[in-house]
Amino acid sequence: MHLLNISQSDYDQIRREAEQAYPHECCGILLGTMDAASRTITATVPCDNMSHEAPERRYSIDPQQVIAAMKLARTRGENIIGFYHSHPGHPAQYSATDLAEAHWMDCSYVIISVEEGRAMDTTAFVLRGSEDNQRFEPEEIQILPAHALGKIEI
Numbered sequence: 496m497h498l499l500n501i502s503q504s505d506y507d508q509i510r511r512e513a514e515q516a517y518p519h520e521c522c523g524i525l526l527g528t529m530d531a532a533s534r535t536i537t538a539t540v541p542c543d544n545m546s547h548e549a550p551e552r553r554y555s556i557d558p559q560q561v562i563a564a565m566k567l568a569r570t571r572g573e574n575i576i577g578f579y580h581s582h583p584g585h586p587a588q589y590s591a592t593d594l595a596e597a598h599w600m601d602c603s604y605v606i607i608s609v610e611e612g613r614a615m616d617t618t619a620f621v622l623r624g625s626e627d628n629q630r631f632e633p634e635e636i637q638i639l640p641a642h643a644l645g646k647i648e649i
């Protein structure tokens with residue numbers, strides 16, 4: 496089983512963003528470190544949902560924000576280790592579109608379901624396989640106190 500470590504404050508933060516974006520999808524980038532078995536989030540970067548046609552069931556992150564997050568990660572000696580988005584009115588299960596549009600191998604994709612403006616389930620999946628044969632494998636979210644993660648504040 497893959498493991499995703501996140502601090503209580505980052506966990507609360509992305510769920511709050513999911514509630515604030517309702518009925519639209521929120522989206523953002525996860526910075527941190529990874530090894531073979533786990534990923535550790537040390538910072539979250541909220542992004543604008545650029546999907547203007549259907550922001551209540553699609554999300555799109557501006558490539559400029561991805562580049563900026565990548566640079567920020569580098570200055571911290573870290574990497575982009577995943578992405579998060581919300582599912583307003585839908586379960587925290589990845590959609591066919593989520594899988595088709597995921598390209599960051601070995602990164603975590605976190606999904607927060609929101610019902611009537613309230614964050615419900617939070618799930619995570621790791622993208623595995625190869626570019627033309629990718630799959631999501633479930634990941635266990637482990638919430639830790641910030642000091643246990645050696646967290647660097649942005």
Ligand SMILES: [Zn+2]
Binds near residue numbers: 581
């Ligand atoms: Zn989705």
